[in-house]
Amino acid sequence: MSHHFIEFADVAFRYPDGTPALQGVSFRVTHGESVGIVGANGAGKSTLVLQMNGCLLPSAGRIRIGDLEMTPGTRQEIRKKVGVVFQNPDDQLFMPRVFDDVAFGPINLGMAPERVAERVRSALATVGCAHLEQKPPHHLSGGQKRAVAIAAVLAMAPDILVMDEPSADLDPRSRRQLIGLLQSFRHSKIIASHDLDLILDVCDRCLVLRDGRLAADGSAADILTDQRLLEANHLELPLSLQTGRERRPRAGAPSFS
Amino acid sequence: MHMSDALLSPAVGGAMWAGTLGTIAYCSKKVRTEADDQVPPLMGVTGAFVFAAQMINFTIPGTGSSGHLAGGMLLAILLGPHAAFLVMASVLIIQALLFADGGLLALGCNIWNLGMYACFIAYPLIYAPLVRRHRTPGRILLASLASAIVALQLGAFSVVLETVVSGRSDISLGLFALLMQPIHLAIGAVEGVITAGVVNYVRKLQPEALVHTGMTRRVPGGRLKTLTLAFLFLALVTGGVFSWFASANPDGLEWALQRITGAAEIPEHTTGIGATLRALQAKLAILPDYTFKPDAPPKAEASRESLAWPHVDVGTTVAGMVGVAMMITLMFVVGVGIRALRKRAARG
């Protein structure tokens, strides 16, 4: 139980062309926690997510997942515990049928075909996509693709679930269903998102990233109601908490990050 | 430039399929043993890219008509010859199956025509040597032009040969070549320019994308390749020898027709398009006496001629060789299939 944790100790990451993406990031997520990661575009959210299962390795600092330290040798093993759902479902559904995609992980884990089929069916049922089993991914809607991508990771039964922008491109109803689904998960959850209202609904804890550094780490309820803190980090209050004054245009020429 | 089933004889189609399948097997082995893990998804997506690229049409300067990229050379540059051949083959299979571009039997020809020359002749013999020492935009343009033109000329000529040897069309080698080669010279030039443009653009902005991953080690020999070549050679020799013993019985329908039409004189048109074309054909005929048409129309004289046995004739020999090659291949394929089925049954 206690060994399901992720720990970042003074992690830094630099892209091959020299751009610094993360600097001095330290935090620890323990079993059962649900943590949101927020920040402006370019703050380093996606880079942080990629560090969590070894797609990118830190340039400095240490990452521990349970009793394993993140190294090129251990990352295959780590990927069995940490399941990552990326931003674009089209990048993650690469098999010809939904069933094959969701089965990909369990097959690679070495499971017998009957157990694989069991896992696939139960994962698809969890996300409400059992009827899509035989469909090819390009016949699915955006929301369905996203659900299947989540199922594909759930089928591996990871201890920790990491998601990057899960609600992007979802219509309001699908988004609401996604929130319900995430709330029902017992896994440890780490969710990187612009959708502050989703974070507010789903996460107990919140990390704020700015320019590659951790600007704040505390309870989601505290951070996401702190207007000054949010605005100092190029964010806003969640829409559901805004009263109307926040919606007036700001002075000066626009500049996008 | 896509061949069609209706213009092919089973012999030619089968022979080309044999060549293509052998090459696919060889390239698959190469990719499996030498390419790194990143290559399979890259191959898949670049195949889709070729399709997508063919959608982006442009106006050809000077003519006003529109054209698009074929992609063979670009694939070879991006992925290396072996992976590129596989990608080209997969693209053509999808084109044939999902978009009805070309037939099932003709697929073997099309994959060979569009893949073989670009990947295994133009790229290693023309593009790579020209670009190896000086990777400048100018050099790349020159190399692309030369290799694309050569690849397409060879491909177009293959279409000509395949059609003529099949004998379903009356068009002669010379006439067909005269129609196909110049057009594909122009197409090749445009292809070369666009390929160079893409390569230079990507080099400027993301040079690491052009390192075709993990295929740069040279492995000497390769038993599978030797085996395949030996197999094909044997088939050709066998076919050549056997065809000399093939008797030339006129086909059932033709025999019936001979009896109906009797010794009717054959009127020839002296005016019109037919006459012009025939005159042109006669002038261009490279080998006017060669029987490249195994199914010649029944002539009154033929029924009276008795053909000596064995029937030694160069045209029949070619057809015969090709026919045996196909038969052997079919048997090989069926044999493999049966063996595979038995293995499954044994495993239970």
Added chain:
Amino acid sequence: MHRFDLGALDRLAYGDSPLHRLDPRTKVLVTAAFVVTVVSFPKYEIAGLIPCFLVPVLALLLGGIPAAPILKRILGASVFVICVGALNPLLDTEVLHRFGSVSISAGWVSFGSILLKYVLTMSVLLLLVATTSFPGIARALGRVGVPAVFVNQLVFLYRFLFVLLAEAQRMVLARDLRAFDGRGRGLRVTAQLLGTLCMRTVERAQRIYQAMCSRGFSGRLPSVGSARLRMADWACLSLMALLLILLRNYDLVGAVGQHLVQIF
């Protein structure tokens, strides 16, 4: 060359009918055998090809496939064949048939034969695709011995085909909305568009690779499962073999004609 109505045949492939339920291997074999048989008819054959139409018509009916998309594609892809085939009547003018004062040259007969063969071979090919999903065909190939590397390539290509086509469509649209009077569509712009698409393709491949690794991919691609051929498959294969032998070696049209003549 490509129409923008992609995927119509692909959608039909996911339907359900006795034909859809046959093993893909059966359908591929049967289609290939039919194509080879049709193509093996000699150059001037017309009568023998007519009864062959039984096969595509039966397949159309059994598979519940609408005729319109099939016919449309047959027509659309016929340009090359028609162009080359049409030279036959011009080049081969020996007279083969005479009906009173009308004489038909051998060239027209061979052209007719070419057209019939084209329609026959193309229709069964399209019907194969319309009743067998492309991944099914790829799996069938894998089961008869095609190397796994190539089968996986076919499967990946198919998967990302529609994604990239949609992307290219958007790029072309974006270009066309800002191209006027023939400017903006030249070679240089095209090369740049293609270059951008190429880079995006490579980046996408990297992301896919990351997603694959994240789900445990270690270099070995999943192998094709095995399945037994069912009774329906064996029945289809044997029936087809019999039918093809019949079609190729017996003058069915003549026999029917003779019987009818005898009756009247």
